[in-house]
Amino acid sequence: MKMNAVDIRPGNIIEYENGLWKAVKIQHTQPGKGGAYMQVELKNIEDNRKTNVRFRSAESVEKVRLxxxxxxxxxxxxxxxxxxxxxxxxxxxxxxxxxxxxxxxxxxxxxxxxxxxxxxxxxxxLPQHVEAEVVEADAVVKGQTASASYKPAVLDNGVKIMVPPHIVAGTRVIVDTGEFTYVKRAD
Structure with a gap:
């Protein structure tokens, strides 16, 4: 399916140079002189190569249907x-x-x-949020304010994240799988 280059969004899969590429980052630029263009960072799905491509706004690309x-x-x-x-x-x-x-x-x-x-x-x-157990959490450093301070913790799956000071080992927490960040304490 053909689409305008200016319609490319992060996460789109396009066919480019006989391969499948995922748009990672995009930047629409409209210089004072010349035509507008899209600067797109692409990641090859097969071999994870990355490249930056500049598409003119009048160009069209082949969007892959998944x-x-x-x-x-x-x-x-x-x-x-x-x-x-x-x-x-x-x-x-x-x-x-x-x-x-x-x-x-x-x-x-x-x-x-x-x-x-x-x-x-x-x-x-994967699901956006998953529940995991904190197996190791550093002690709170005295004098830190609760609003701005986070401490390192290790989850039961070995992933290291930053958690608020009140989280201790054995606490179940909700974690964002895309950002690897603490969301909230599990109920």
């Missing part, structure tokens, strides 16, 4: 992650590098969304 399906995480085997289609129970194996650091948040039975291009998985979307 199929999305609900899957359930089953288990990890080294660098391979196994997911099951919730409709037909078929299993799909995905390389851990496709998810990156977010793989630490995967738990058995977790529902995720797989984006597929021509039947091939190209991205995995």
């Amino acid at each position: 199929d999305t399906d609900d899957y359930q995480f089953l288990f990890a085997d080294g660098e391979e992650l196994t997911f099951m289609d919730k409709k037909n129970f078929e299993q799909v194996i995905v390389q851990k590098e496709l998810i990156g650091d977010q793989a630490a948040f995967l738990t058995d039975g977790m529902d995720v969304i797989l984006e597929l291009y021509e039947g091939r998985p190209i991205s995995v979307q």
